[in-house]
Amino acid sequence: MSVDYRPLTDDDLEQAVIVESTAFYNKPTPERLELLRKFFPPDWTVGAFIDGRLVADVRTIPMARRINASATHFGAIGPVACLSAYRRQGHVGRLLRLALERMREQGIPLSGLFTPHDALYARFGWERSEARKQYYLRPSDLRMRIKGALGSIEAVTADDWSRLDAIYRRYVGPRNGPLHRVEPWWRQNVLRHWEEATGGLGDNEAFVWKNANGQDEGYLSYYSRTMPRTGQFVPWEVVVRDFVSLSGDAYLGLWRHLLAHDIATRLAVHMPLDDPFADLVEDPRKVELPRAEGPMIRVVDLERALSRRPFVGSRPVSFTMRVTDPSASWNEGVWRIDAGEGQVQIERNNGDADVELSAGTLALLYTGFMRPDVAAGVGLLKVNRAEALEDMREVFAVTHPPYSNDWY
Known part of the structure; x- marks a missing residue:
């Protein structure tokens, strides 16, 4: 049995319609294929092929997301589809990691997806980081x-x-x-x-x-x-x-x-x-107000994401943080953050870390969904230097609470 993980080509689109429709209990239709051919270049999608047959795929739509009166390149993930006979065999995980690698190569530092399956995507660094x-x-x-x-x-x-x-x-x-x-x-x-x-x-x-x-x-x-x-x-x-x-x-x-x-x-x-x-x-x-959720967000490329995030804090700050990110090893390690005059500078550092956090926690801080002191108070952020919390709050300040009108 041969297994291959690669971007799709034009010849794979009919299989993609079958996989994506079947995985979500729909029927493949000519209209679905027409929409796929018209609006989604095949190489936006990566697929898992077993003996040449597509069994799972992940699509990334390149977009731009607003933050602090500026725009950041953004990868909107969806769908993530896998035929039932091939689930829980690691194919989706491999495709998500491949999608992360490709986004980094393409200069896309941030990604998001909508899902009711938080536990799955949290394992790969996405975190619920917007609300509505x-x-x-x-x-x-x-x-x-x-x-x-x-x-x-x-x-x-x-x-x-x-x-x-x-x-x-x-x-x-x-x-x-x-x-x-x-x-x-x-x-x-x-x-x-x-x-x-x-x-x-x-x-x-x-x-x-x-x-x-x-x-x-x-x-x-x-x-x-x-x-x-x-x-x-x-x-x-x-x-x-x-x-x-x-x-x-x-x-x-x-x-x-x-x-x-x-x-x-x-x-x-x-x-x-x-x-x-x-x-x-x-x-x-x-007026009923049920629980409503926004997308899960992920920082794909920490260095690019922070350096291009406008600084709207009230004073210059500096701190170091250790990031754990097993699905995107290029983000792991200790980083020094210096911010002031509307800009954030970031570089690797060999010293001790003022704070320690996971890729998921980084995402909800980055969007402004949760303040650093709140994250520390519920165990999502380890603080080694108390003063760093106030510095982090300045760096991750936002002009508005995170919210998007769109679904993807």
Whole structure:
């Protein structure tokens, strides 16, 4: 039996559709193959081949992620697929390590993925490092306490993606977590959704909110789907894919539009952790707030990731840290960090470490998801010099809590 781990070629794409569809209990369709050929170059995906047959694959989409008003190259992982007969045999682990090596070679210092299987990916250095607030509510049950200035709502189509992108760019500029978007991402990911019933893509509805002067200040993208029948009538859910506002009036106007969906049984909206919607309605107890999770993040290349991360701390700092990273050996060892005047400098060091941490802990500090003192307080960070905690807090300061509108 021969086993080979390598990037895919054009000749492997039909096998990739079969593996990825079967692994997630779907059916391979011509539309899936067409989308794969059109939008995903084969060498973005690495595969495990047994006797020439593809049995598992991992795809990395090269993107850019915002942090502290700047952008960092980012590898969005997904899907990670393996046929059931070949699971728990180490193939996915080998492919994840290969993906890490290739990202490093390509100058991509940061990676992320969405998954319900945290334990698997934590073994390879990914850690839950973003969060989001999820709202479930019945629109007819709620009224806003604050009205805001009047504006107007205008329906738009996928051909208006650049208009939405202009709003989005203004919104994400200073933030931490959002991804840069290109036209195919807008058309296929933001303004469309996957329909399980048909095995194809369906169009979203999209609306722009304009102020009294006719200026665009926000937008929505959403779709509706049926819920399991519990009575005589079929219940409907409205799922919001994107909610972006540039002003308080736009924020309130977009919510008024969503709450006008009186016949919907449920409205599902995800927002940043600091979003205050539930406190702005007359009856906040009618808003459900279930646990919601963002992506798992991984620092692929520590030296490049930190040196290109804008420093927004309040004073110059210096400390040393020892990183343990068995899946990316180039990150392991003791590093000296010096930061000031908007920049971070990093170099290897042969001395003792002020702090010690794993690759997973590094990820949640890097994004600002957890403060160093909190990580130390729960055993995720070993502190050998107490003063280093305050220095770390300065280095890993962020302008906004980490949050991304996107799924990948």
